[in-house]
Structures are given as structure tokens and as C-alpha cells.
Amino acid sequence: MRAVAERALRCQRDGNDVxxxxxxxxxxxxxxxxxxxxxxxxxxxxxxxxxxxTGEQVSAALVAMTVHALGGKAxxxxxxxxxxxxxxxxxKARIQTIEGSKVRSTLDKGEIAVVAGFQGVDPExxxxxLGRGGSDTSAVAxxxxxxxxxxxxxxxxxxxxxxxxxxxxxxRKIERISYEEMLELASLGxxxxxxxxxxxxxKHGVPVHVRSSFNDNPGTMVTNEEGLESVVVAGVAYDxxxxxxxxxxxxxxxxxxxxxxxxxxxxxxxVDMIIQSxxxxxxxxxxxxxxxxxxDLTRCKDLxxxxxxxxxxxxxxYDPDIVKVSIVGLGMRSHxxxxxxxxxxxxxxxxxxxxxxxSEIKVSCLIHxxxxxxxxxxxxxxxxxxxxxxxxxxx
Amino acid sequence: MRAVAERALRCQRDGNDVxxxxxxxxxxxxxxxxxxxxxxxxxxxxxxxxxxxTGEQVSAALVAMTVHALGGKAxxxxxxxxxxxxxxxxxKARIQTIEGSKVRSTLDKGEIAVVAGFQGVDPExxxxxLGRGGSDTSAVAxxxxxxxxxxxxxxxxxxxxxxxxxxxxxxRKIERISYEEMLELASLGxxxxxxxxxxxxxKHGVPVHVRSSFNDNPGTMVTNEEGLESVVVAGVAYDxxxxxxxxxxxxxxxxxxxxxxxxxxxxxxxVDMIIQSxxxxxxxxxxxxxxxxxxDLTRCKDLxxxxxxxxxxxxxxYDPDIVKVSIVGLGMRSHxxxxxxxxxxxxxxxxxxxxxxxSEIKVSCLIHxxxxxxxxxxxxxxxxxxxxxxxxxxx
Numbered sequence: 001m002r003a004v005a006e007r008a009l010r011c012q013r014d015g016n017d018v019x020x021x022x023x024x025x026x027x028x029x030x031x032x033x034x035x036x037x038x039x040x041x042x043x044x045x046x047x048x049x050x051x052x053x054t055g056e057q058v059s060a061a062l063v064a065m066t067v068h069a070l071g072g073k074a075x076x077x078x079x080x081x082x083x084x085x086x087x088x089x090x091x092k093a094r095i096q097t098i099e100g101s102k103v104r105s106t107l108d109k110g111e112i113a114v115v116a117g118f119q120g121v122d123p124e125x126x127x128x129x130l131g132r133g134g135s136d137t138s139a140v141a142x143x144x145x146x147x148x149x150x151x152x153x154x155x156x157x158x159x160x161x162x163x164x165x166x167x168x169x170x171x172r173k174i175e176r177i178s179y180e181e182m183l184e185l186a187s188l189g190x191x192x193x194x195x196x197x198x199x200x201x202x203k204h205g206v207p208v209h210v211r212s213s214f215n216d217n218p219g220t221m222v223t224n225e226e227g228l229e230s231v232v233v234a235g236v237a238y239d240x241x242x243x244x245x246x247x248x249x250x251x252x253x254x255x256x257x258x259x260x261x262x263x264x265x266x267x268x269x270x271v272d273m274i275i276q277s278x279x280x281x282x283x284x285x286x287x288x289x290x291x292x293x294x295x296d297l298t299r300c301k302d303l304x305x306x307x308x309x310x311x312x313x314x315x316x317x318y319d320p321d322i323v324k325v326s327i328v329g330l331g332m333r334s335h336x337x338x339x340x341x342x343x344x345x346x347x348x349x350x351x352x353x354x355x356x357x358x359s360e361i362k363v364s365c366l367i368h369x370x371x372x373x374x375x376x377x378x379x380x381x382x383x384x385x386x387x388x389x390x391x392x393x394x395x
Numbered sequence: 396m397r398a399v400a401e402r403a404l405r406c407q408r409d410g411n412d413v414x415x416x417x418x419x420x421x422x423x424x425x426x427x428x429x430x431x432x433x434x435x436x437x438x439x440x441x442x443x444x445x446x447x448x449t450g451e452q453v454s455a456a457l458v459a460m461t462v463h464a465l466g467g468k469a470x471x472x473x474x475x476x477x478x479x480x481x482x483x484x485x486x487k488a489r490i491q492t493i494e495g496s497k498v499r500s501t502l503d504k505g506e507i508a509v510v511a512g513f514q515g516v517d518p519e520x521x522x523x524x525l526g527r528g529g530s531d532t533s534a535v536a537x538x539x540x541x542x543x544x545x546x547x548x549x550x551x552x553x554x555x556x557x558x559x560x561x562x563x564x565x566x567r568k569i570e571r572i573s574y575e576e577m578l579e580l581a582s583l584g585x586x587x588x589x590x591x592x593x594x595x596x597x598k599h600g601v602p603v604h605v606r607s608s609f610n611d612n613p614g615t616m617v618t619n620e621e622g623l624e625s626v627v628v629a630g631v632a633y634d635x636x637x638x639x640x641x642x643x644x645x646x647x648x649x650x651x652x653x654x655x656x657x658x659x660x661x662x663x664x665x666v667d668m669i670i671q672s673x674x675x676x677x678x679x680x681x682x683x684x685x686x687x688x689x690x691d692l693t694r695c696k697d698l699x700x701x702x703x704x705x706x707x708x709x710x711x712x713y714d715p716d717i718v719k720v721s722i723v724g725l726g727m728r729s730h731x732x733x734x735x736x737x738x739x740x741x742x743x744x745x746x747x748x749x750x751x752x753x754s755e756i757k758v759s760c761l762i763h764x765x766x767x768x769x770x771x772x773x774x775x776x777x778x779x780x781x782x783x784x785x786x787x788x789x790x
Contacts, residue, residue, distance in 0.1 A: 001434070032453070035453070035457060036456075036457065036460060039396070039457060039460045039461050039464050040460060040461075040463070040464035043460045043463070043464070044459065044460050044463040044464075046459075046470070046471075047456040047457075047459045047460045047463070047471055048456070048460075050452060050455065050456040050459075050471045050473070051452075051453060051456035051457065051460075053452075054449035054452050054453050057445060057446075057448075057449050057452075058427070058430070058446055058449050060445065061431075061442040061443070061445040061446035062430060062431065062434060062442070062446065064439065064441075064442045064445075065431060065434045065435060065438045065439050065442045065443075065446075066434050066435075068435070068438070068439040068442070069434050069435035069438070069439075075441070076441075076442055076445045078445070078522075080475060081520055081521075125476055127473075
């Protein structure tokens with residue numbers, strides 16, 4: 001807290017208005033959830049939010065005190081005090097509007113505004129929370145509301161990397177990245193920024209600076225990079241959170257696939273990669289493969305098997321030992337052949353591809369999880385990401 | 396929490412609307428204050444309140460969850476949600492108004508309202524707290540706002556006793572007591588109810604039932620007892636929190652005493668018992684004795700000694716080994732001789748009286764603290780308090 005307060009005061013002395021958005025202290029949210037789960041395995045959601053919001057309230061008060069103790073001026077502001085209006089979806093509320101005026105009037109008094117992240121109020125005045133990692137979203141939303149020059153997100157890493165440095169020693173910190181690339185990387189398992197915070201930053205054009213809490217090095221700037229010359233591949237991501245589901249010998253009729261995925265959607269289960277194999281020669285059946293989050297699998301297994309039975313006894317197979325590796329880059333829009341280069345790099349390592357999905361700026365391949373590190377390193381260096389900006393995309 | 400929730404649900408099933416006012420969990424407020432004092436010995440007051448208020452917020456959410464877990468309906472309500480308006484005196488704010496409508500609308504839905512005690516908001520929307528023990532005051536204030544039939548205060552004792560049962564085995568639980576007597580007892584060191592909560596109850600005519608959290612026995616009803624036949628002495632209290640200060644050989648001139656106490660009042664030090672000895676025969680000096688809270692003594696010592704010097708070298712003596720024992724009873728208004736009976740009972744035990752102060756319904760004597768237990772027992776049984784209502788006051 002002292003480091004945070006000192007940094008904020010330094011920033012203020014440099015002539016900036018400073019707003020801090022704070023999360024709960026390490027372990028605090030888990031402590032609170034633990035108290036709730038002693039009462040019930042499924043505690044009432046409205047009360048979960050009233051409970052969890054105290055974590056950030058404690059942090060905000062303590063950080064403001066620390067600024068005072070260092071001779072500065074600060075004021076803690078809670079969700080309802082800043083009027084962070086959200087919908088009423090307790091524990092995973094979405095921000096609708098924020099009043100910038102309260103933060104602005106605090107800044108105008110020369111005070112540092114210390115805003116409790118992660119929390120808001122619904123239209124009835126109930127306390128809501130934005131779900132885990134919601135403090136990033138709060139930060140971007142406040143930055144948008146007061147039209148801040150930059151939203152700095154402090155993390156335990158130096159910035160956004162070309163891939164996970166833990167498994168690829170040649171991973172480099174990215175200096176600048178576009179919102180769209182960051183969004184794809186976040187969706188694909190890069191944990192540095194919450195997807196919703198990136199979406200919000202893109203929508204409002206808030207420049208986001210992802211940097212380390214532990215040093216003053218510049219981190220990664222996430223901005224609208226459309227105008228700049230883009231590297232072809234900006235980063236390599238991987239995601240082990242999904243499991244593969246295969247429906248074997250499904251009748252090859254129109255509407256069959258829609259019936260399965262429609263019922264999954266009703267249960268709020270997101271299906272990611274979907275491949276329908278071509279009908280076997282002369283046959284009337286096909287195989288349907290898709291991936292779902294491992295955490296969703298248990299609650300949709302019965303539904304899938306039920307559907308499979310109704311479809312005429314199709315067998316169902318599950319495989320949790322898979323990983324999705326992806327390459328992301330704005331440059332793919334204008335460079336052909338990136339996907340086939342990816343397949344070639346994987347094949348050169350003897351890695352079998354189980355499924356493929358693509359978007360305008362990314363290609364994802366599903367492979368056996370035992371190849372995770374091998375595949376990430378091969379793609380990272382194969383696309384020249386070890387060599388720095390401008391060197392990428394020489395494939 | 397389970398016991399609280401079960402009791403509330405039972406009360407609701409009996410046909411009552413139920414509002415719970417909750418305090419922080421045991422140890423929680425101290426934990427939070429400890430965090431603040433790690434930052435600064437004198438943390439900023441506004442932030443202290445934002446911090447401390449989380450204690451009751453956590454309790455309110457957990458109690459509401461517990462009611463839900465038991466199959467009932469409940470809703471936690473925070474100070475700002477109920478609009479408990481206070482002044483801006485952080486850490487010791489006073490309640491100005493409470494909107495009953497939010498609590499009422501919760502009750503009208505068949506829900507138990509679980510209100511976070513101890514907290515409010517000032518006119519600018521800052522979170523305030525009422526000071527230690529403020530939850531009792533919150534309870535009475537909410538009861539007044541919604542015109543509740545009764546405000547039950549749950550404590551770790553069975554009710555209000557004729558004196559402290561820890562030092563007087565014949566102490567009895569009082570069934571009914573007037574606001575005025577309760578107010579005197581609370582001022583004189585009986586810890587069961589906060590003075591401000593009794594004042595507020597008296598002002599709004601809220602009947603207060605002081606009872607045990609651990610059983611269903613009726614406790615003590617605090618009401619407007621004016622119409623009932625009163626016992627002469629309702630209780631015996633003692634207070635060890637004060638120290639005696641003696642100014643010796645002060646010039647016996649008009650305005651001298653006013654000068655001393657005026658400066659103490661400016662420093663917000665309350666002076667309790669004051670005795671000015673008659674001038675010594677033929678002399679021009681006098682002795683002035685008074686008591687102040689031990690906690691105030693350190694911060695007014697320099698001032699007192701300074702004043703004493705300016706008054707011509709009067710000596711100052713301190714004595715912390717004192718106790719104030721008091722008898723309280725509405726009946727004193729109409730019964731003469733109660734004070735002299737008190738002096739007689741103390742003299743019979745060989746206890747020297749160092750100072751005396753009286754009000755319409757109480758007499759206090761300052762004695763050496765070593766006589767505390769002896770004096771309390773002698774007064775308690777001497778005024779017949781060991782024998783039950785109606786037996787008292789036979790002096």
C-alpha cells in the first residue's frame with residue numbers, strides 16, 4: 001500500500017490528476033467467500049455482493065489513509081458514492097454508467113481519488129459486484145467517464161508478452177498492441193487483462209498501460225493501433241481450460257447440430273470450436289466434435305448424453321487432455337498463408353491437429369495437451385516473435 | 396448467527412415484523428483498527444469510518460444469508476441504504492434522521508430487514524460511524540423511525556441488575572426501570588446500555604427490552620415508568636474510570652475556579668465531581684478537588700499545572716485510586732433522608748467519603764478504590780435491593 005501511495009503521490013507531483021482503483025487485499029475475497037460458504041453452499045447472491053464489496057472498501061480506506069500518512073490528500077470513494085450504475089446481475093454485474101462528476105470534484109480539490117473497484121449499485125440501490133477481476137473493468141470505466149489520458153493497470157508481470165514466458169524463454173514484452181489483438185489474446189487464455197476491460201477500453205478509446213507493480217519500467221500500451229504498421233503475428237496464446245466432446249455416428253440431417261447446441265445455449269454453456277466431419281462415404285451419419293469449458297462439462301454431460309440417445313444411439317466421447325494454441329495478429333488481415341504456415345510449423349514437430357478455428361485476426365488449433373510447450377515454442381520462434389518488432393511475419 | 400436468524404424467524408412466525416440491527420463480529424472491529432494503526436498512529440478519521448463500517452456490513456450480509464439458508468427471506472440494509480443521516484463528526488457521529496420507508500418496504504414484502512448498525516452517512520454522503528457501542532443507538536433510532544412496538548437489545552447478560560453481580564452476589568435482575576434511572580445507571584458505569592441509546596429511547600418513547608442472547612428469559616424493560624409506584628433506590632453503580640485532582644492553597648478569590656474549569660472545557664475535558672473546601676480560618680486560600688476521566692488526565696496534566704503556577708504556586712496532587720459509588724432511584728424525589736442513609740451505611744463500614752455529588756435521582760460518593768466491593772454490597776443490601784421490588788427504600 002505504501003508503494004501504491006508513493007507512486008500516486010509521485011505521479012501527482014508530476015502534474016497529473018490521479019485516480020486509484022483498488023482491489024481487495026490478497027486473500028481477503030477468499031476469506032469472505034469462505035465465511036459465506038460456512039453458512040450455505042449456495043449463499044444468497046445479493047448478500048454475496050454486499051459481503052464481497054467490503055474487500056475493496058477496506059483497501060480503498062487503507063490506501064487513502066496511507067496517502068494521508070505520507071502527507072498527501074486522498075479520499076476513498078465507494079461504488080455507490082461514485083454512482084457506478086450496473087445491471088442487477090449479482091456477482092457478475094455489468095457497468096451501465098458511471099458519474100464522472102464525483103471523481104472530478106475530488107480531483108479538483110487536489111485530492112487523490114481512491115475508488116473501490118469491482119463494485120457498483122443496481123437501479124434499486126443494491127450493492128453489486130462485477131465478478132472476479134472486475135477491478136480492471138472498473139478502472140477502464142472510470143477512466144472513460146473522466147476522459148483520463150491513460151488507464152494504467154498494475155499487475156505482477158511487466159506487461160503483455162508475445163507468449164507465456166514461463167514456457168517459452170524467448171518470449172518478449174510487447175511494447176504496443178491493438179485492442180483487437182489484446183481482446184483475442186485475452187479470450188485465448190492470456191491472463192493479464194480481463195476481456196471485458198479490453199472491450200470497454202476499445203469502445204471508449206481509453207489507452208491502457210499494462211505494467212508492473214514492482215518497478216517503473218514501461219509495460220505494454222494497448223491502444224487503437226490501426227494506423228501503425230502491424231506485425232503479422234503479435235502473440236501466441238494457449239488455453240487448457242477446455243475439454244473436447246465427440247458425438248459419433250450422428251444422423252447427417254439438417255437441424256441435428258442446431259438441436260444439440262441450442263439446448264447447450266439454453267443452459268448458458270458456451271461451445272467453442274465445432275467441427276462436423278464430412279459424411280462417411282455412402283453413409284448417413286457424421287461425427288460432431290466441439291469443445292466446452294471443463295467447468296461447464298459436468299453440468300452439461302447429462303444433457304449431451306440425453307440428446308445423443310434421442311439422436312439414435314450416437315456414442316459420446318470426452319477428452320480433457322487437449323489444449324488450444326492460437327496465433328493472433330492484425331497483420332493476418334492482409335497477409336495470406338499465415339494459417340498454413342502455422343500448420344506446417346506444428347507438423348514439423350510431429351504434432352497432430354485435432355481441430356481448427358479461425359477469425360480475421362487469429363488461428364486456433366486444438367492439439368493434445370502434452371504438446372503444449374513444444375507447440376508454443378515452435379510457433380513463437382517460427383513466426384519470429386523472439387526477434388522483436390518488425391522481424392515477425394517473415395514466414 | 397444461526398441462533399440470531401432462528402430467533403428472528405421464530406419471532407416473525409409469531410406474527411411480528413422483524414428488523415435486526417447487527418454489530419460487527421467479535422474481534423472484527425479490532426482487526427480493522429489494527430490494520431489502520433499499522434499505517435499511522437493517527438489514521439485519517441473519514442477513512443477510519445469507511446474502514447470500520449465494513450465490520451457491520453459483513454455481519455449484515457452473513458445474517459441475511461443465514462436467514463435464507465434457513466428458508467426465510469431477509470435483506471441486508473446498510474447505513475446509506477436506510478439513509479441514516481448523521482452529522483459529519485467522523486468516528487463519533489450523531490444520528491439526525493432515519494428514513495423508515497426503506498425498512499418498512501422491506502418488511503411489507505415479508506422480509507426480515509437486517510440493518511448494519513453503528514453506521515450512517517453525513518450530508519455529503521460520506522460514511523460515518525457512531526462510535527463504539529453505536530449499534531444500540533442504531534437499534535433505538537430505527538425502532539423510533541418505524542414506530543416499533545419494542546426494541547430488544549441482546550447482550551451477554553440477562554438484563555439490568557440492581558448492581559454488578561460480579562461483586563455483589565445478592566444482586567437481582569430489575570424487571571422494569573425508567574429511562575431516567577437507566578440513564579443515571581449508564582452514566583455511572585453500568586455498562587449494559589449506551590447512554591445515547593437510552594437518551595434516544597426516552598426522547599422517542601421507545602420501550603427497550605434488555606435481554607440475553609443465550610436464553611429466552613425476559614430481561615429488563617426500560618420504559619416511561621412515571622406512573623408506577625417507584626422503589627426508592629433502583630440500583631447501585633460504581634465507576635473506577637476517574638482520577639481525583641487536588642489543587643492545594645488556591646487563592647480564594649472570585650473567578651479562580653472558573654478560570655481552571657474554563658480551560659479544561661476548551662480542551663474538551665469533562666470535569667465530574669467538584670468540591671471547594673471552605674477557606675481556612677482567617678486564611679485567603681482554599682483547596683479545590685475534582686475528578687476527570689483517567690484517559691483525559693494525561694492530556695490535561697500540563698494545563699492544570701500551568702494554571703496552578705499562575706495562581707500563585709498552588710500545589711497539585713493526583714489520586715487514581717478512587718471509585719465513585721452511586722445510588723439511583725426515582726423515589727428519591729419524594730423521599731427525604733436517602734443521602735444521609737447512604738453516608739451512614741458507608742460510615743458503618745469505616746469508609747471515608749472524599750467527595751459527594753447529588754442529582755434529583757442519584758447520590759454519588761467518592762471513596763478509596765480499595766473499598767469498592769465493600770461499599771457496593773453495604774449499599775445494595777442496606778437499601779434492601781437484595782429483597783426484591785417493593786422491599787427497597789425501607790430506610
